[in-house]
Amino acid sequence: MAFAWIDEQAELRRRAGLVRTLRPRPAQSPLLDLASNDYLGLARHPEVTEGAARAARTWGGGSTGSRLVTGTTELHHELERELAEFCGFEAALVFSSGYAANLAAVTALAPHGSLIVSDAGNHASLIDGCRLARGSTQVVAHAEPDAVRKALRTHEGAAVVVSDTVFSVDGDAAPLAGLAEACRAHGAGLVVDDAHGLGVLGDGGRGAPHAAGLAGADDVVVTVTLSKSLGSQGGAVLGPARVIDHLVNAARTFIFDTGLAPAAAGAALAALRLLRGEPQRAARARAVAAELHARLSAAGLEAVRPDAAVVSVRAPSPEGAVRWAADCRAQGLAVGCFRPPSVPDGISRLRLTARADLSDGQIERAVRVIGETRP
Numbered sequence: 425m426a427f428a429w430i431d432e433q434a435e436l437r438r439r440a441g442l443v444r445t446l447r448p449r450p451a452q453s454p455l456l457d458l459a460s461n462d463y464l465g466l467a468r469h470p471e472v473t474e475g476a477a478r479a480a481r482t483w484g485g486g487s488t489g490s491r492l493v494t495g496t497t498e499l500h501h502e503l504e505r506e507l508a509e510f511c512g513f514e515a516a517l518v519f520s521s522g523y524a525a526n527l528a529a530v531t532a533l534a535p536h537g538s539l540i541v542s543d544a545g546n547h548a549s550l551i552d553g554c555r556l557a558r559g560s561t562q563v564v565a566h567a568e569p570d571a572v573r574k575a576l577r578t579h580e581g582a583a584v585v586v587s588d589t590v591f592s593v594d595g596d597a598a599p600l601a602g603l604a605e606a607c608r609a610h611g612a613g614l615v616v617d618d619a620h621g622l623g624v625l626g627d628g629g630r631g632a633p634h635a636a637g638l639a640g641a642d643d644v645v646v647t648v649t650l651s652k653s654l655g656s657q658g659g660a661v662l663g664p665a666r667v668i669d670h671l672v673n674a675a676r677t678f679i680f681d682t683g684l685a686p687a688a689a690g691a692a693l694a695a696l697r698l699l700r701g702e703p704q705r706a707a708r709a710r711a712v713a714a715e716l717h718a719r720l721s722a723a724g725l726e727a728v729r730p731d732a733a734v735v736s737v738r739a740p741s742p743e744g745a746v747r748w749a750a751d752c753r754a755q756g757l758a759v760g761c762f763r764p765p766s767v768p769d770g771i772s773r774l775r776l777t778a779r780a781d782l783s784d785g786q787i788e789r790a791v792r793v794i795g796e797t798r799p
């Protein structure tokens with residue numbers, strides 16, 4: 425029978441406690457939300473939703489085709505100009521998702537015969553970029569510039585190092601200065617995914633590369649998502665203008681994908697302008713993360729010290745993590761639950777996200793529920 429192997433895989437997943445199911449989400453949830461990536465609490469900000477609505481009214485419900493076919497709007501240009509300027513880069517190019525931006529950056533910058541050095545903790549979209557690229561990939565130990573240096577020494581010719589700036593599972597930061605130094609010693613390019621850094625790290629949320637003094641460097645390329653701090657949807661690549669021109673000509677997820685939806689571009693632009701005007705939102709997200717970590721640790725829970733807004737708490741097993749998250753939900757608290765294959769080291773976790781708009785009372789309540797429901 426066709427697809428019979430699907431049933432066998434489903435049974436194996438069930439036995440390992442790794443079945444994933446979709447849950448309905450009401451428009452107005454009564455839950456305290458520590459599961460979303462809406463770090464700055466902007467997804468429902470009236471200026472952001474109005475930015476989306478205005479853009480849809482002006483430009484339509486969709487982009488109607490690849491920007492190379494149906495043309496590019498002033499809205500896309502405006503977003504690209506303001507994003508690049510805010511983060512300190514020469515140019516930017518927006519994509520329909522952060523996932524597509526990562527596929528674009530890695531595949532277009534790692535041609536046949538080149539080497540890609542990829543951190544073992546990288547996000548799935550960077551990993552998939554490595555899989556699709558024509559260059560060959562060496563996966564190196566997590567957050568170790570020495571391992572990167574060693575890998576680069578094995579290769580003559582073009583090379584690129586790819587890393588998350590803030591790793592999505594544990595919320596720890598990459599050693600960006602060390603990575604840049606390793607790249608420069610070898611003449612390699614550095615591609616970093618700042619999905620969890622934009623809006624949280626750096627001066628006023630300008631991101632981890634800005635904080636590390638790498639903004640505007642001609643050997644550094646940054647990818648971001650518009651779906652976390654900016655409360656919208658979509659992604660972007662930021663870097664030197666010649667890299668961005670190259671992506672327009674060579675990145676398949678730009679060329680063969682419908683342009684970013686106008687509503688998403690309008691929402692992201694409104695959020696970016698809010699962040700520029702209210703830089704304290706970034707500092708508050710970091711402070712909430714630090715407070716969450718301190719209180720969880722004081723309650724005897726094994727939480728990783730956060731470098732940005734992701735706070736990870738170890739769970740005893742995949743089943744334990746799922747039960748823990750469900751028990752939190754039953755007590756009115758939404759938390760993320762990460763388990764294999766989403767965790768490279770096989771350790772299951774609860775994943776909490778610190779939001780700038782959480783009150784001290786909400787932080788206290790969240791920690792109490794997590795402590796009381798601990799398996």
Ligand SMILES: Cc1ncc(COP(=O)(O)O)c(C=O)c1O
Binds near residue numbers: 522526547588620659
């Ligand atoms: C580190 C990282 N990079 C890229 C992405 C993908 O971004 P998007 O959701 O916009 O496709 C995510 C998560 O969504 C992420 O956590």
